[in-house]
Structure formats: structure tokens, C-alpha cells
Amino acid sequence: DIVMTQSPDSLAVSLxxxxxxxxxxxxxxxxxxxxxxxxxxxxxxxxxxxKLLIYWASSRESGVPDRxxxxxxxxxxxxxxxxxxxxxxxxxxxxxxxxTPYTFGQGTKLxxx
Amino acid sequence: EVQLVESGGGLVQPxxxxxxxxxxxxxxxxxxxxxxxxQAPGKGLEWVSGIYRDGSTYYADSVKxxxxxxxxxxxxxxxxQMNSLRVEDTAVYYCARxxxxxxxxxxxxxxxxxxxxx
Numbered sequence: 001d002i003v004m005t006q007s008p009d010s011l012a013v014s015l016x017x018x019x020x021x022x023x024x025x026x027x028x029x030x031x032x033x034x035x036x037x038x039x040x041x042x043x044x045x046x047x048x049x050x051k052l053l054i055y056w057a058s059s060r061e062s063g064v065p066d067r068x069x070x071x072x073x074x075x076x077x078x079x080x081x082x083x084x085x086x087x088x089x090x091x092x093x094x095x096x097x098x099x100t101p102y103t104f105g106q107g108t109k110l111x112x113x
Numbered sequence: 114e115v116q117l118v119e120s121g122g123g124l125v126q127p128x129x130x131x132x133x134x135x136x137x138x139x140x141x142x143x144x145x146x147x148x149x150x151x152q153a154p155g156k157g158l159e160w161v162s163g164i165y166r167d168g169s170t171y172y173a174d175s176v177k178x179x180x181x182x183x184x185x186x187x188x189x190x191x192x193x194q195m196n197s198l199r200v201e202d203t204a205v206y207y208c209a210r211x212x213x214x215x216x217x218x219x220x221x222x223x224x225x226x227x228x229x230x231x
């Protein structure tokens with residue numbers, strides 16, 4: 001199984017500041033035949049299901065604000081929120097869909113400082 | 114509008130069985146890849162099982178041989194039959210659509226809570 005490890009486990013950022021969450025996979029999730037990274041990012045607010053933010057490591061889902069961006073390739077990935085808004089408080093998860101079982105990182109709790 | 118509504122959760126004793134349902138609207142279940150994902154109380158997300166458009170099925174090792182995923186095309190509904198339940202199966206169970214990309218969960222239901230306890 002591919003193990004996904006996020007850092008940090010929790011993060012406090014001031015409103016309007018940048019937030020950065022990292023994700024490492026135990027093996028590459030880059031599929032060489034199409035040069036796509038099978039990596040997604042979600043956030044989950046209390047009492048709600050997860051919501052897809054980013055897929056293919058850097059493609060923003062429709063309707064997701066452009067302050068959210070993803071980067072990285074192979075085994076190391078980053079989610080960046082360029083200017084933190086109050087509504088961004090949530091737990092953030094990365095997930096690989098390169099192979100089953102699909103696996104998630106342990107989550108990063110993002111709070112306002 | 115795409116919607117997923119889960120039902121069937123509840124309290125069950127260890128060793129018991131439960132069947133979860135996920136009724137979809139706004140799209141056709143049989144034309145999409147679909148999965149069940151669970152979340153134990155206060156914990157992270159764990160993929161449980163998936164079904165492809167062609168009907169082939171996949172399971173996490175933790176549930177293989179105990180859980181069965183299926184769908185009823187006439188009812189546009191996804192199911193998860195859970196047998197031999199264990200305390201560690203306690204979780205909120207979400208059904209999720211994978212859309213055009215296998216393994217990428219673009220729509221989620223609100224979830225249904227399964228509690229396994231004596």
C-alpha cells in the first residue's frame with residue numbers, strides 16, 4: 001500500500017497570510033505514460049463530508065477559489081492557500097489514486113492564529 | 114444537481130450485519146466509478162471499497178471477505194453489505210462518486226454512522 005504522510009499535523013495562520021501543507025507518498029504517484037500525478041487534496045469542515053479541492057496534483061476543481069493551489073511531483077506535494085480566509089478553517093487531506101487501496105494522509109488541521 | 118444520500122447506519126453488535134444504501138440523483142450510478150469511504154470517530158479517512166463501471170469490485174484488506182459492494186441500476190443506488198462486523202468498523206460511512214477519474218472523489222454524501230458495540 002502507498003503510505004501518505006502529511007506535515008504538519010496542525011497549523012495556525014493569520015488571516016490573509018499564506019498557509020502551506022506538505023504531503024509525501026511512500027512511492028511515486030506519477031504515471032509515466034501520461035505524466036500525471038495521481039494526487040488529490042480535500043478539505044473537511046466539522047460535521048461535513050470532505051470536499052475535493054485539487055486533482056492531478058495541481059488542477060483546481062471547478063468552483064474552488066484560486067487562492068488554493070497545488071504543486072509537486074513524484075513523491076512530494078504541497079497545497080498552498082495564498083491568503084487565508086476564515087472559511088478555510090478545516091482539516092486538509094491529501095490522497096493518492098495511483099493504485100488501490102486508495103490512501104489518504106492523516107490530515108492537517110488548519111486554524112486561525 | 115448531483116446528490117448522494119446514504120442510509121442504513123445504526124447500532125449493531127459485534128458479529129452482526131448491516132446494509133448501507135446510497136441513493137444517487139443527478140447522474141447515473143452505473144455509468145460512474147463509485148466508492149465507500151469511512152471515517153472512525155475523530156480519525157482520518159479510509160477507503161473501503163469501490164465498484165467500476167463494468168461491475169468489477171475492489172476492497173481494502175481490512176474488509177475483504179466481510180463487506181460486499183453492489184449497485185441496483187433500476188434504483189440508481191449503491192450498496193455496502195457489511196457482515197461479521199467488528200468494533201473497529203465503527204465509523205461514518207460515506208459514499209463517493211469518482212466521476213471521470215478513477216479514485217478521485219468529486220462528490221460525497223453526508224454519511225451514515227455505523228456503531229458496532231455490545
